[in-house]
Amino acid sequence: MTTEQWLVVAVLAGVVALLMWGRWRYDVVAFGALIVAVAVGAVPSERAFDGFGHPATIIVALVLVISRGLTNAGVVQLITRYVIDAGRGLSAHIGIMASVGAGLSAVMNNVAALAVLMPVDLQASEQAKRAPGLTLMPLSFATLLGGLVTLIGTPPNIIIANFRQEVTGEPFGMFDFTPVGLAISLVGVAFIALAGWRLMPEGRQGRETRKETFALDDYIAEVRVPDGAEIIGKRVRELDEVVEKTGVAVLGLFRDKRRMPGMARRAVISAGDTLVVEGGPGDIDTFTAQLGLSYVEGEKHKEHLKSNDLGFIEVVAPEGARIVGRSASGMRLLTRQGVVLLGVSRQGRRFVKQVRRLDIQPGDILLLYGPVERLPAVAEWLGVLRLAGGEARPVRPQQARLATSIFLAAIVLASLELLPLPIALGGACVGFVASGIVPLRELYESIEWPVIVLLASLLPIGAALESSGATALLAEQIVVMSVGLSAAWILLVLMVVTIMLSSVMNNTATAVIAAPLAIDIAGRLNVNADAFLMGVAVAASASFLTPIAHKNNTLIMGPGGYRFGDYWRLGLPLELIVLAVGLPMILMVWPL
Structure with a gap:
């Protein structure tokens, strides 16, 4: 390895180690790594802040504003008002909540989808006198599954699409992720509703009400x-x-x-x-x-x-x-x-x-x-x-219809390639602000700046990893170690490695690290790079094993009364479903 390759790999290894350690917040780690990479010459100084203007970074920020707009307008509340009924049986309730959560996550940020559905689920649990720990984890995992369905469903999809554009000149479209993502979501949600919730720890099942879970007397x-x-x-x-x-x-x-x-x-x-x-x-x-x-x-x-x-x-x-x-x-x-x-x-x-x-x-x-x-x-x-106290905003059907119309117009324009996706989403954001759906005071508050800084900081490091030849070297080692295996098996190995990374570090960072590796491996095997990029997109978002794997998992930990070791009970079978359904679907839709 050359000195430049050693420096880039060392910086990236440091990022992974610090993110796994978890002592410092991920955006601080990523930005600090960027500064170090520039200081040691691994990233050219003139390229240091290219990530802040990268299309992937812009799209993620715009999607967060749109998520706030849909929430403010009461679109989600209107949906839940008509489909949620606390009187249903547990399996039916989980199935409906999981389906709604997955559906919302396909078109808005999955953290926002959980944020608006979690109070609804808690209230339903209290009315039904059952432990919220039985339903919160299924809901959280369903929102992660739903993010696989569209380009804007989760940041890893946006990152993967832009990596494809850099290689082929053409990004993945809005619904290119749908065949694979929808199949995984349908099977995953069905499993959660019919059998998965039964894997929850007995201690969570024994508690009767929300009050006993994060108990007001505690x-x-x-x-x-x-x-x-x-x-x-x-x-x-x-x-x-x-x-x-x-x-x-x-x-x-x-x-x-x-x-x-x-x-x-x-x-x-x-x-x-x-x-x-x-x-x-x-x-x-x-x-x-x-x-x-x-x-x-x-x-x-x-x-x-x-x-x-x-x-x-x-x-x-x-x-x-x-x-x-x-x-x-x-x-x-x-x-x-x-x-x-x-x-x-x-x-x-x-x-x-x-x-x-x-x-x-x-x-x-x-x-x-x-x-x-x-x-x-x-x-x-x-x-x-x-967690309680009802809706923060009154539901206004007229405003909800306006927000839905603006959002759908942006999606149609982008899908028909009449406008680039960032421009279409940006126009929707302008419409939300102009109509008062997203007040100016909330515009910048809507954006999750730590994620933006993380993504913008890691993109130049990922580019340096590729331009230095370090990615090619790592890809070569993986291919050599996998000698005798078919390309499909090597894709499976890459997906497993990506899932392991996403279980201990942010899925955005995982996608930035794994995407260039996928492209190089596909090139060495002389197969379709789209299949490997799709594999990384699916695996990076399969963050089910730990509470630190995704913000949604952390968010439910307290209200659900979960412990660190509870997540793998439902998460591990879901990971296996992602691999078992995802790999054949990828090979079918994006043949090698």
């Missing part, structure tokens, strides 16, 4: 002792009578940012102390009112909660949310937004830190307290998903 909250409170001078154990009546457990006491030993049963309460309690929102509220306590961090902040119309909102923090990796105190949530982080639920775990200083993790369920009219906006600002 919130860890903190309340402050203001000056003049009646309990000043009492010991914590003297609160037992109120504790018993309200159902709240006192877990400890903080004084001057220091936790008192044990559960501080003998500690004498002073003004300014913070009690750490466990309970449901209503119980905590009753406990706080009876003892004259406060939710705020200090008297100097009391003006932020003057409204008489105060309430709670439950939200879940997805990966990439503004608050993930940060604390409410560090974000100055109260002073900036007038809202208190009252409680955090993390699969029953208790914390040694005060709630407001706790770094939030993906999948955490947060209990926010503040003025009712501000809570939805604050949830949106934090990048979290509402």
